[in-house]
Amino acid sequence: MIGSLRGRLLERSTESELLIEVGGLGYRVQATPTTAVSLGEVGEEVFMHTHHAVREDSDTLYGFSTIDERRIFESLISAHGVGPALGLAILSVHGPTALRLAVAHDDLAALCLVPGVGRKTAARLVMELKSKLDLPSDDSVGVAGETAESSAQHGIQKDVRAALESLGYGPEEIHAVLVDMPAEGETSELLRDALRRLATGV
Numbered sequence: 117m118i119g120s121l122r123g124r125l126l127e128r129s130t131e132s133e134l135l136i137e138v139g140g141l142g143y144r145v146q147a148t149p150t151t152a153v154s155l156g157e158v159g160e161e162v163f164m165h166t167h168h169a170v171r172e173d174s175d176t177l178y179g180f181s182t183i184d185e186r187r188i189f190e191s192l193i194s195a196h197g198v199g200p201a202l203g204l205a206i207l208s209v210h211g212p213t214a215l216r217l218a219v220a221h222d223d224l225a226a227l228c229l230v231p232g233v234g235r236k237t238a239a240r241l242v243m244e245l246k247s248k249l250d251l252p253s254d255d256s257v258g259v260a261g262e263t264a265e266s267s268a269q270h271g272i273q274k275d276v277r278a279a280l281e282s283l284g285y286g287p288e289e290i291h292a293v294l295v296d297m298p299a300e301g302e303t304s305e306l307l308r309d310a311l312r313r314l315a316t317g318v
Contacts, residue, residue, distance in 0.1 A: 145179040
């Protein structure tokens, strides 16, 4: 099994597929958009942790910038009904820390932001991932090194998301404004800012 690649980045497609040349061989690797963009420039030497998925009808490499991201992916695809494509889609919306927070806080709405994940699937994922992910039980420490302050901020974002949902905004619109939401602030202020951005398209 191929666990990592170090070589020259030859291509990066708009679908976040990478072509990495190692010893004269070109490996096609699927990655999240964030990983694909942050990996490096075409022509540069790059390094990726990989998961090698071998099935009867496919042989695919999935690439990750950190070991933690790969471990999260492997935990996701070990859950019932989650294949590599959906696992990558989840990591494309939520990085490892954000996903741990969503699971720790039973934030089904956050998981439902992932295309193809409905409320029943989100509930099942939360239940299964709680036993698969490293989620510290001490709330004062937080999740995966997060402080109590960042955990509280996640709660504020959850309140803003719920308010936007009640106003009829869809998952994609909500995700677009939550991604760039400031790291601190009051719920009312952040909600007003989100509504302004939604109204102006900024």
